[in-house]
Amino acid sequence: MSQPVPQSKADLLRLAPLQRERPLRDKLLTGEALIRLLLWTLSAACCAAYIVVASWAYAQVTVPDLFGMSEDAAAVVLQQEGLQLRVVGARASAQPVGEVVQQRPAYGQIAQRGQAVDLVLSSGRAGFIVPDVLGEDQIEARLQFERLGMQVEIRQLQSESTPGTVLLTLPVAGTRVIQSDAENPEVAILYVATQRGSSGLVDYHLNGLRVVIEPRYTTTAYGDVSFDVARRLSSLFEAAGAQVTITRSSRERDVSLSEYGIRAAQAQPQLHIILSIGSDNNSGAIVRAAVEGADSTGTMVFQGLLEDLEDASFQRVAYFGQANADKAVEIVLGSTSSTTDIGNFAETFWRDRIARSIYMAAAPQFSFGSR
16 A cells, blocks of 8 residues: 655654654564464474375385285285285296295385385296116216206215115105206215225115104204205115105194104104204204113214214203104204204205214114125
8 A cells, every 4th residue: 555645744744653663563574474484384394204204104015925825816915015016937846836936025025115026936846756877877877867957966885886886866766856946956966886995884784674764843944954854864774775764744844742653653663763953052963862871772873973973962861752762862953043053954965964974873783784
């Protein structure tokens, strides 16, 4: 609104006080506006910060566990979490065809909403049957395994057979092998004959010996370790003529101690070997037995293991829970709390070594003489 123009001296005197007060009133109005502006700016900044933090938190999601799911089921779970699905390949696996066997990012990791999770699906139980090369020359036998994509290791076994002749293979002939990872091929171990007096396993006569191997299941990062050692140990005893019973299959996980006992008793063993994995802070192999005396199975096996394994120890237990405790011995392969033992569990060579050590500790006590 425009100011009135004074027409006379009286008008000029009347307007003078208003003109003197105007600068002060303008300053007061400017200060109030500034305070309001600062408060509004601060409020807007807080709101913006909250929106940013809330948006960031909303964008972070935990990747779900998809292992064993079908592609369709995995897609539904991922969609619920705001993630995308991307199939990047397939590989041979014991899982049914089409199920998830690998994912990236892994279960439990943090991903951005909208991010794609890469899945590898099972192509089924592709693979091959281990050929029977017993009695063949090691060179020809090695070629057969290498043609199947397996890595071959040679071990020597003292025998009267022609040097270089294959006496035993691990895995044993007829085993189905799933070659699931081309970068980490399955290992075939060929035991070949060597002359007596050279370094190698002694080939014992164990015909008629009834052996029970009880691999108790424990979850590890490297699979069913106790069963794998049992399978290797079984092959050694069977090659020497023993009759071996393994008290569970590779698929069984929750066998009770009473069920183990029933299965073992049915085999009427002369030697009962229990393989287990501990969880305490003890490391290295531990041999447990219930019966006192230098001639007990547990004591004899421990003495043999002590000669071959520097870190083996012995424990006497008051009650074994076995029908024929005098025939039973438990070998604790290691502990899931020991970094050294965990490293051993991952090594094929260690599994082979522990199986050979148990065999070499037990076989002489039951052999009818070396061949």
